[in-house]
Amino acid sequence: MNKDTRFLIIGLGLMGGSYAYALSKRGYHVSAIDINSDAISYAKKHDIIEEGAVFDESLIRHADVVFFGLYPNTMVEWIQAKRQHFKKGCLISDVSGVKCSIVERCQALLKTDPVEFIASHPMAGKEVSGVAYANDDMFRQANFIITPTDANTPEAISFLKKFAQELEFANISILTPQKHDEMIGYVSQLTHAIAISLMNANDNPDLVKYTGDSFRDLTRIAKINENLWTELFFLNKQNLIQEIEDFENALNTVKQTLVHEDGEQLKELMIRSTKRRKYFDKPKQS
Amino acid sequence: MNKDTRFLIIGLGLMGGSYAYALSKRGYHVSAIDINSDAISYAKKHDIIEEGAVFDESLIRHADVVFFGLYPNTMVEWIQAKRQHFKKGCLISDVSGVKCSIVERCQALLKTDPVEFIASHPMAGKEVSGVAYANDDMFRQANFIITPTDANTPEAISFLKKFAQELEFANISILTPQKHDEMIGYVSQLTHAIAISLMNANDNPDLVKYTGDSFRDLTRIAKINENLWTELFFLNKQNLIQEIEDFENALNTVKQTLVHEDGEQLKELMIRSTKRRKYFDKPKQS
Numbered sequence: 321m322n323k324d325t326r327f328l329i330i331g332l333g334l335m336g337g338s339y340a341y342a343l344s345k346r347g348y349h350v351s352a353i354d355i356n357s358d359a360i361s362y363a364k365k366h367d368i369i370e371e372g373a374v375f376d377e378s379l380i381r382h383a384d385v386v387f388f389g390l391y392p393n394t395m396v397e398w399i400q401a402k403r404q405h406f407k408k409g410c411l412i413s414d415v416s417g418v419k420c421s422i423v424e425r426c427q428a429l430l431k432t433d434p435v436e437f438i439a440s441h442p443m444a445g446k447e448v449s450g451v452a453y454a455n456d457d458m459f460r461q462a463n464f465i466i467t468p469t470d471a472n473t474p475e476a477i478s479f480l481k482k483f484a485q486e487l488e489f490a491n492i493s494i495l496t497p498q499k500h501d502e503m504i505g506y507v508s509q510l511t512h513a514i515a516i517s518l519m520n521a522n523d524n525p526d527l528v529k530y531t532g533d534s535f536r537d538l539t540r541i542a543k544i545n546e547n548l549w550t551e552l553f554f555l556n557k558q559n560l561i562q563e564i565e566d567f568e569n570a571l572n573t574v575k576q577t578l579v580h581e582d583g584e585q586l587k588e589l590m591i592r593s594t595k596r597r598k599y600f601d602k603p604k605q606s
Numbered sequence: 607m608n609k610d611t612r613f614l615i616i617g618l619g620l621m622g623g624s625y626a627y628a629l630s631k632r633g634y635h636v637s638a639i640d641i642n643s644d645a646i647s648y649a650k651k652h653d654i655i656e657e658g659a660v661f662d663e664s665l666i667r668h669a670d671v672v673f674f675g676l677y678p679n680t681m682v683e684w685i686q687a688k689r690q691h692f693k694k695g696c697l698i699s700d701v702s703g704v705k706c707s708i709v710e711r712c713q714a715l716l717k718t719d720p721v722e723f724i725a726s727h728p729m730a731g732k733e734v735s736g737v738a739y740a741n742d743d744m745f746r747q748a749n750f751i752i753t754p755t756d757a758n759t760p761e762a763i764s765f766l767k768k769f770a771q772e773l774e775f776a777n778i779s780i781l782t783p784q785k786h787d788e789m790i791g792y793v794s795q796l797t798h799a800i801a802i803s804l805m806n807a808n809d810n811p812d813l814v815k816y817t818g819d820s821f822r823d824l825t826r827i828a829k830i831n832e833n834l835w836t837e838l839f840f841l842n843k844q845n846l847i848q849e850i851e852d853f854e855n856a857l858n859t860v861k862q863t864l865v866h867e868d869g870e871q872l873k874e875l876m877i878r879s880t881k882r883r884k885y886f887d888k889p890k891q892s
Contacts, residue, residue, distance in 0.1 A: 443818045463816050491815055506808050507821040514800060514824065517856035519879035521849070522792050528886050529777055530749050532729045535793040535886075537823040538800065542883040546876035550869050557864050563807070564861045568854065570803035575850045578843050583836050590832035593805035597828040600814050600821075 321482050323347050328383030330398065332359045332372070335415045335442065336389020337451030338458065341368045342487045345456065351379045359451045368454055380405040385479075388414040391551055392422045399429050399437075408434045411476055415442055417504060419467045419497035421555040427471045438476040441465045441500065442489070443508075447543055456487060464489035467497045505559030510567055512549060513560065515542040607768050609633050614669030616684065618645045618658070621701045621728065622675020623737030624744065627654045628773045631742065637665045645737045654740055666691040671765075674700040677837055678708045685715050685723075694720045697762055701728055703790060705753045705783035707841040713757045724762040727751045727786065728775070729794075733829055742773060750775035753783045791845030796853055798835060799846065801828040 327343050329336040332354035343350045344367060352372040354360055360372035373379060380386070380402065388395045395414060406412065412435055416422050423439045430437050444462035446453060464484035468477050477494065484492045495503065519542035553560055577586035613629050615622040618640040629636045630653060638658040640646055646658035659665060666672070666688065674681045681700060692698065698721055702708050709725045716723050730748035732739060750770035754763050763780065770778045781789065805828035839846055863872035 443816065445818070462818070465816065493815055495816075503813060503816050507813055507817045510807075511804070511820045511824045513857065513860050514804065515820075516875055516879040517853060517860055518797070518800065519882045520859075520875060521796075521853045521856040523882070525882070525885045527789060527793055529779055530729065530751065530781075530789050531793045531886060532731070532748070534797045534801075534827045537826060538797045539879075539883050539886065540823060541820045542879040544876045544880055546873040546880070549876060550872045553864060553872060554867065554869060557867075561861060561864050564857065564864075567803060567807045568857065570807040571799065571850065571854065573806075574799050574803055575847060578839060578847050578850075581840065581843075583840060586836045586839060587832040589802055589806060590830045590835060593802040593825075593828040594830055594832070596805045596809070596811070597825050599811045600817060600825065 321348070321479070321486055325349070326351070326382055326384045328353065328379055328386045329369070329389055330354075330386060331389035331395075332356075332363055332369075332451045333389050334446060334449050334451070334453050335444075336387065337363065337368060337454035338444075338456060339387050339389065339415075339442075339487075340451075341454040342456035342459065344368055344370070346486060351383070353379060354451075363451050363454075368451065377405050381407055383407060384410055385483075386410060386412045388412070388416075390414075391548055392416045392418060392555055393551060396422065396425050396429070399426055403430055403433055403435075406430075406433060406435045410435045411479060412437045413440045413480060415440070417441060417508065417552050418555040419500045423467065423469060423497050427469060431471070436471075436473060436476050438472045438480060439467045439497065440480050440484075441467065441504075442484075447540070449545065459487045459489050461490050463491045463493060465500055466492070466494045467500045468494065469497065501556050501559050505556055505563040509553060509556060509560045510563040512541050512544060513553075513564060514567070515539050516544065518542065607634070607765070607772055611635070612637070612668055612670045614639065614665055614672045615655070615675055616640075616672060617675035617681075618642075618649055618655075618737045619675050620732060620735050620737070620739050621730075622673065623649065623654060623740035624730075624742060625673050625675065625701075625728075625773075626737075627740040628742035628745065630654055630656070632772060637669070639665060640737075649737050649740075654737065663691050667693055669693060670696055671769075672696060672698045674698070674702075676700075677834055678702045678704060678841055679837060682708065682711050682715070685712055689716060689719055689721075692716075692719060692721045696721045697765060698723045699726045699766060701726070703727060703794065703838050704841040705786045709753060709755060709783050713755060717757070722757075722759060722762050724758045724766060725753045725783065726766050726770075727753065727790075728770075733826070735831065745773045745775050747776050749777045749779060751786055752778070752780045753786045754780065755783065787842050787845050791842055791849040795839060795842060795846045796849040798827050798830060799839075799850060800853070801825050802830065804828065 326349045329340045329352040332352045340350045352369045363369045426437045444458040466480045612635045615626045615638040618638045626636045638655045649655045712723045730744040
C-alpha cells in the first residue's frame with residue numbers, strides 16, 4: 321500500500337478506531353467521521369487520526385479508501401444518504417459480521433457511482449467498545465475474510481489482502497457472502513445464542529461460588545451488545561435458525577444416550593468431539 | 607493441620623498428584639498408592655511423595671488421612687476390597703465430581719469400621735492428566751466444596767476446611783450431596799454436554815480458518831476424557847437430563863424470537879444474559 325493513500329474511517333468505535341490506530345501507527349493518512357465529537361477529539365489527541373469531524377464532505381471527497389465501522393443497517397442508510405460525496409475511484413469496505421444482506425444492498429446503491437464497494441470481515445473484537453480501547457494487538461491472532469461478488473475487481477481484492485497483511489492478520493481468506501454467512505452462523509452466532517441461553521437457563525446468582533473456568537469460558541460472550549447482535553442475528557436469520565437446529569439435534573443425541581443408558585454411544589460422541597476439537601488447536605495457517 | 611499428619615494419596619493422577627505436591631511442598635508426610643509404578647517412581651524422584659507403591663498394606667495402615675484420586679466407581683470398588691487396612695480413626699476423602707451416587711455407597715461400606723468418610727470436591731483441573739503435571743497453582747482460583755452427610759462429624763468438616771485453606775483454595779463451601787449434584791449438573795456437566803454437541807454439530811475442519819476466540823472458548827472442553835466423563839454423566843444422570851432440558855427451552859426461546867422476528871424479546875434475552883453474566887465477573891468471595 322502506498323503511504324500517500326488517504327484512509328477515512330466512518331464510525332470510530334472499537335473496530336473503526338483500531339483500524340485508524342493501526343494505520344496511523346504505520347504512517348498512513350487517516351481521518352474519521354463519527355457522530356460522537358468526543359470520539360473524534362479523543363482520537364485526534366492520541367494521534368489515532370490526523371483529522372476528523374462529526375460530518376465533513378471534504379473528508380469524504382479526499383478519501384482514497386473508506387472503511388465503515390458502523391452497524392450494518394446504519395451503514396446502508398449512510399451510503400444511501402451520502403454516496404454523492406465519495407471520490408471517483410475510491411474503494412469502500414466495512415467490518416460487518418454479516419454479508420449477504422448487506423453487500424448486495426450497498427453494491428446496488430453504488431452501482432451507478434464510480435466507486436467500488438467490497439465487503440470484508442475482520443474476525444476480531446473485545447468485550448469493550450469505543451475508540452479509547454483501540455489497539456492492533458487483536459488482529460495478530462485473527463482471521464480476515466474478504467467476501468467479493470461478481471461486481472468486484474481483482475484489484476480491490478488484492479488491495480484488501482495487502483491491507484490485512486499490513487495490519488498483520490494471522491489468516492486471510494476469500495469466501496462468497498453466502499459461505500461467509502453460513503460459517504459465521506455456526507462459529508459465531510450459534511456460540512453467542514448458546515452462551516445467552518446457558519446464562520438464562522438458571523437464575524441462581526449463588527452459583528458464582530461454585531463455577532469453574534469451563535462455565536466462565538462458555539458464558540463470557542453472554543455479555544453482549546443487544547442492539548448490535550439483535551441486528552446481526554436478524555440479518556442472518558435463516559442460517560442461524562438452521563445452525564441452532566443442527567445443534568439441538570446434536571445435544572438431543574447426547575441426552576438420548578443418558579435416557580437410554582448407552583455408555584458406548586456417549587463415549588463415541590466424546591471421542592468424536594475430542595478428535596474434531598484437536599483441529600482447532602493446530603498452529604494457524606498463514 | 608499438624609505437620610506430623612501422615613497423608614496417603616490413592617490414585618496419583620493429576621488431582622491426586624497435585625494434592626501430594628501441594629502437601630509435600632508444605633512439609634507434610636505424603637505417601638501414595640497407584641497401579642502405575644512409573645507414576646510412583648516419578649513422584650518419588652521429584653519429591654512429590656516420600657514413599658509409594660503399587661500396593662502396600664503398611665502405607666494404608668499408617669495413614670491418618672487418605673485422599674482418593676480415583677474415578678468414582680473405581681474408588682467404591684477399592685474401598686470394598688481393601689477397607690480392612692485403614693487405620694482406626696483415619697479420615698477418608700475424595701476428589702469426585704459427583705456425590706450422591708458415591709457418598710452413600712462409601713459411607714455404607716465403611717459404617718462398621720472406625721473410620722470416617724467425608725466427601726469433598728476440588729473444582730480445579732486441567733486438560734492434561736498424570737502426576738507429571740502436578741501443581742498447586744490451579745487451587746488458588748478454585749472452589750473447594752465439602753459435602754457432609756448426617757454420618758459426618760464437625761471435626762471432619764473442620765479438618766477439610768483447614769486442608770483447603772492450607773492449599774490456598776479461593777472459596778470453601780459446604781453443600782449437601784444433593785445440592786452439589788444439582789449445581790454441578792448445571793455449571794460443569796451441562797457445559798461439557800454443550801461443548802461436545804457444538805463440536806459434533808458440524809464436521810467441516812476448514813472452519814478452523816475462520817474461528818474466533820469465542821468458538822475456541824466454548825469448545826475447549828470438547829476435548830474430554832470419555833471414560834471419566836461418561837462415568838460422571840451417568841452417575842448424575844437425572845440432574846443432567848433436567849439441566850439439558852432447561853437449556854433446550856432457553857435456546858428454543860431464542861430461536862422463536864428469530865422465527866417470529868421479535869426483536870424486542872431477543873434484546874430482552876440479551877440484556878438478561880448480560881446482567882446475569884456480570885455476577886460471575888465479581889471478585890470471588892472468600
